């Protein structure tokens with residue numbers, strides 16, 4: 001059953017098609033089952049030539065957890081085809097995309113185990129970059145339970161990282177103010193401490209969660225630490241701009 005569900009989710013992710021929540025037909029599924037389904041569905045992508053290049057943390061702010069009615073962060077897998085090279089998001093292949101600004105860590109050493117510390121993460125950080133993540137739940141109306149969203153790879157769809165790479169010591173990475181503009185109008189603002197108090201703590205939490213499932217971060221992997229503001233809904237023709245104070249302004253054009 002788990003394999004069948006993973007196959008189905010993979011097809012919906014690949015083709016940008018919405019579906020009913022898996023917990024409607026299978027209310028007995030739990031979050032552990034969901035992480036198995038997530039792994040199996042992304043293994044399909046990997047076998048089809050789309051390698052794993054990193055991990056993302058989701059639901060890292062209390063506001064975001066409340067908005068989807070859960071009380072814990074989740075993780076998802078990032079594959080090569082999710083990374084946008086240009087600042088353009090095509091609606092073709094998307095369902096109901098939303099965009100959120102994040103801080104990303106590029107890791108250069110293996111990170112594993114429940115005892116990992118923030119110091120370990122800093123020592124394994126090659127550089128930090130701002131990023132925009134596009135989430136696009138495969139579930140109708142962007143509505144799901146914790147089990148559903150974990151199985152759907154934490155709504156991962158696309159992401160783009162900034163042009164400039166920063167040293168971990170460049171600034172206080174928990175004090176980055178971000179303003180999000182849609183078509184020139186400010187729609188959201190936040191500060192990076194909203195990400196589990198500090199984005200580095202999000203990487204620590206990720207490593208701990210992965211270790212429970214026998215996984216680890218490999219050198220060369222990129223980690224999206226979680227949305228600094230609410231994700232904003234976008235449509236064809238929209239232009240999103242994220243102003244990371246003192247860092248960089250990133251934009252995404254929806255076509």
Ligand code: 0L1
Pocket residue numbers: 057058059060064068133135136137149154155226227
């Ligand atoms: O990246 C995220 O925080 C999204 C996690 C999944 C919840 C959602 O789709 O809003």
Ligand code: MG
Pocket residue numbers: 056057058059100102133135224226227
């Ligand atoms: Mg995110």
